Amino acid sequence: MIPYGFSYRRAQSLNEAVALLQKSPEAKLLAGGQTLVTTMKARLANPAELIDIGQIRELSFIRGDNSAITIGAATTHASVAESATVKSAIPALAILAHQIGDPAVRHMGTLGGSVANNDPAADYPAAVLALGATITTTARSIAADDFFTGMFATALAEDEIISEIRFPVPEKAGYAKFPNPASRYAMTGVFVARTKDGVRVAVTGAGPCVFRVAEMEAALAANFAPAAVENIRIDPTDLNSDIHGSAEYRANLVTVMAKRAVVQALGSS
Amino acid sequence: MAVVSMTVNGKPVSHEVEDRTLLVYFLRETLGLTGTHIGCDTSQCGACVVHVNGRAVKSCTLFAGQAAGADVLTIEGLAKDGQLHPVQEAFRENHGLQCGFCTPGMIMTAVDMIRREPDLTREKIRSELEGNICRCTGYHNIVSAIEDAAGRMARGAA
Structure with missing residues (x-):
């Protein structure tokens, strides 16, 4: 099936993405697209404009130390599942990422996309909330307890983009x-x-x-x-x-x- | 409309298409590479699996624009110099297909799986095939073919 028409822009940096979003408040952000593209194909979503943030290099990383793991918003589920850093510090998080969808979906789908969409049946929100993670956006840092506000609803403002999520390492x-x-x-x-x-x-x-x-x-x-x-x-x-x-x-x-x-x-x- | 350029099966391609063009339609209709199939509208069946920058993805679930600049491999690019890829050969020998509709996606998924998972068991192969549906339910021989191909490729690489 083919979605309604829209215009596509690929942002090369987080700053560019914010500027594009401020210029087009009606635009939708596209990360891995494994929910959004399917929803658009079913014509259940009809954005006039898509801003692709899935390929911004500065948003794809996994950093760890003894106290926490910080993961960039555009990091794919496959990268989290395969990460030696994640497997050794928070193995449950790698196990969770490995159980999302199927291998092809995990190659595209992203942490930030999943958390921002807050699907009631998505996996990542459970990890973010249970680990007491902190969601960093282009505007501020938000505690997990304040982030998920309802079905498909979050504390994110319309022009706010998740940049990274910090997961404290549990016992x-x-x-x-x-x-x-x-x-x-x-x-x-x-x-x-x-x-x-x-x-x-x-x-x-x-x-x-x-x-x-x-x-x-x-x-x-x-x-x-x-x-x-x-x-x-x-x-x-x-x-x-x-x-x-x-x-x-x-x-x-x-x-x-x-x-x-x-x-x-x-x-x- | 935008001009979308990428490399498909080693060849640079460049075409003007609508922004809403899904990669699978770019491959099938713009480039005429109809080996990549469309089996569902819900991103579940995996008949459309191709490799983008070396990773298996569902080409019905990304726009051609998202693959701009990327290196794309489809089923048509797998055989080299008239020689079937070991996974294709193993599917042929193990009768890893019935009607054949899901086969291109199964093979592209299998190539990706063998690259990522050096120690494939039958159980692991089945779980890695989560995103590929065979409506003939011919999974038994598909699993055998992938197991056989993984063995051949490991021996070939040794």
Whole structure:
């Protein structure tokens, strides 16, 4: 299928992208395009102009030290999944990236694109929220807790572009996902991270937006073991219900995936 | 409209196309390289997989403009000097196809997978084929062909 007509511009630098966006406030940013292009082909999106930021070199990098890993917004899922830096510091993040879509999608799709789109069933938001990451944009830095504001909604302003995301290195972390068998999007995915400040549990796929589970966090802070979460029941009232699974089914998946994420976290150092 | 230039199968090409032209239509309709197939409209089937700068991508899910300046390899560019690529040869010998519609994408995905994953097991091959659908459900021989090709290429490189 062929999208509606639009004009395409490729930005060579972040500054150029910001200037183009300020000149054309109606333009859409194109990163890897693995969601946007498909949506445009289905004619569910109809931007008059696309600004391609997917090939800006300064946005594609992975840097790590003992305390954090910082990843450029245009870094592909494949690069994160294969990165020795990510695998050694936050293996759960590499595992998560490797489970997105399929190999061809991972060669194009980007961290910044996924996080900015905030699809309720995307994987990365769970890691960003559970690891307490910081999203740096062309205007400011935003804490993960303040970033994801609702279904496909974020704190980003219209002319703001994500440049990088900083993930603090946790003591232990794990990510377990029950993928939709056709799309590989998360029916439910749970990211668990333990740091010296406590435990954070973030759930994607189950609700309209990624969310934390305070009861699981408290239980895991007291006892970081699968048994700590196995009897915690999630209220299905506000969870997603569709042909793939009911809200009650997803509520149960949250508990099951949380257990598996803890098992994985304990298996890694 | 914009002039889009890239290298396809080693040859420089340059054509004026609409900005909304997907790479797969640029290849099939502008260049006449119809070996790259369109099997779905949802970026799921993988019949359109080509390599852009050495990586397997779905050519129905990027615009030709995004590939401007890139090095693109399609199924037509795989055989060299009349010799089938080892993956093509392995698909032929293992009967890794039934109707053949998904085959170009399967082969381009397989070449990329073998390059990235030196230790391919049958299980790993199946998981790497996540983004390629064969509606004849002929996966068994496709997996065998890729396993065979990986072995041949490892021996050839040794």
